[in-house]
Amino acid sequence: MDVAHNEKMKFVIMSFDEGTGLSEHAAPGEALIFAIDGKGVIGYEGKAHPIKAGESFKFAAGGKHWVKADGRFKMALLITLE
Numbered sequence: 001m002d003v004a005h006n007e008k009m010k011f012v013i014m015s016f017d018e019g020t021g022l023s024e025h026a027a028p029g030e031a032l033i034f035a036i037d038g039k040g041v042i043g044y045e046g047k048a049h050p051i052k053a054g055e056s057f058k059f060a061a062g063g064k065h066w067v068k069a070d071g072r073f074k075m076a077l078l079i080t081l082e
Helices: none
Strands: 002-005 009-016 021-026 031-044 047-052 056-059 064-080
Touching: 047 056
Parallel strands: none
Antiparallel strands: 002 009, 009 064, 021 064, 031 047, 031 056, 031 064
């Protein structure tokens, strides 16, 4: 769900069922992931990082990353597009 979006930033909420996620891609800007519910794994620059509700993860513009749910997983994503 796209919550807010303009030329400088994008804020979205994403929800995944167990075993689903996002394939590897590069971020168009700096990004922050906020784990809202459940747990998942963030792959960043070749290394897996477990994340659970209440935790956050930051990555740089152009950083290659992926997301995989470990059970049901909900996250918010804030991307700066400058």
